[in-house]
Amino acid sequence: GENVEQHPSTLSVQEGDSAVIKCTYSDSASNYFPWYKQELGKGPQLIIDIRSNVGEKKDQRIAVTLNKTAKHFSLHITETQPEDSAVYFCAASTQAGTALIFGKGTTLSVSS
Amino acid sequence: GAVVSQHPSRVICKSGTSVKIECRSLDFQATTMFWYRQFPKQSLMLMATSNEGSKATYEQGVEKDKFLINHASLTLSTLTVTSAHPEDSSFYICSAWAEETQYFGPGTRLLVL
Numbered sequence: 580g581e582n583v584e585q586h587p588s589t590l591s592v593q594e595g596d597s598a599v600i601k602c603t604y605s606d607s608a609s610n611y612f613p614w615y616k617q618e619l620g621k622g623p624q625l626i627i628d629i630r631s632n633v634g635e636k637k638d639q640r641i642a643v644t645l646n647k648t649a650k651h652f653s654l655h656i657t658e659t660q661p662e663d664s665a666v667y668f669c670a671a672s673t674q675a676g677t678a679l680i681f682g683k684g685t686t687l688s689v690s691s
Numbered sequence: 692g693a694v695v696s697q698h699p700s701r702v703i704c705k706s707g708t709s710v711k712i713e714c715r716s717l718d719f720q721a722t723t724m725f726w727y728r729q730f731p732k733q734s735l736m737l738m739a740t741s742n743e744g745s746k747a748t749y750e751q752g753v754e755k756d757k758f759l760i761n762h763a764s765l766t767l768s769t770l771t772v773t774s775a776h777p778e779d780s781s782f783y784i785c786s787a788w789a790e791e792t793q794y795f796g797p798g799t800r801l802l803v804l
Contacts, residue, residue: 611791613792613793620798620800621797621798622695622697622784622795622796622797622798623735623784623795624795625792625793625794625795628792668734668735672793675788675791676723676788678725678740679725679737679786680737681734681735681736682734683733683734684733684734
């Protein structure tokens with residue numbers, strides 16, 4: 580089955596710096612790659628996603644890149660703010676309607 | 692985006708009792724919903740796939756007789772933790788697909804004393 584690896588497990592940056600989180604997946608059939616932000620005691624919130632027919636997607640300060648050949652995808656957050664502090668999860672699935680397989684998460688801390 | 696709700700948000704129960712958690716899709720219909728469990732400082736682990744009108748599909752290692760799932764309508768799936776024990780204490784989260792995106796509920800914190 581699918582296996583998703585996520586790095587780093589923790590990331591500390593200064594406000595205004597960029598943050599990058601990387602994930603790799605094992606199943607070449609995976610074609611949907613979302614990123615979720617989870618705050619303490621809450622459910623995951625989708626922040627951006629990408630599908631295999633796209634190499635990069637951007638939404639304001641957040642961008643995701645996908646390299647299908649290498650089977651890895653990355654989350655980029657620019658101009659980080661304290662409110663970006665949370666746990667971020669990457670995930671993968673082979674098709675819409677199926678379960679997501681999650682990475683182990685990255686705890687991002689943005690200090691002001 | 693679509694909204695998934697859960698009830699209750701938190702529950703405390705005594706060991707040996709059963710607890711029911713509801714998951715609802717508020718503005719869309721979901722023939723399939725997913726139940727995840729998350730222990731502190733860990734990732735989400737898929738427990739089971741809930742299918743409307745048919746039996747749930749459980750992941751390896753998840754006891755189907757302990758975690759009863761009922762998907763009685765296109766907007767409601769329930770997870771019942773039977774004979775709960777302290778090791779069942781966890782954060783339970785449901786999700787469903789809408790518009791080719793998977794949306795998660797706010798989670799239910801279960802504490803078994």
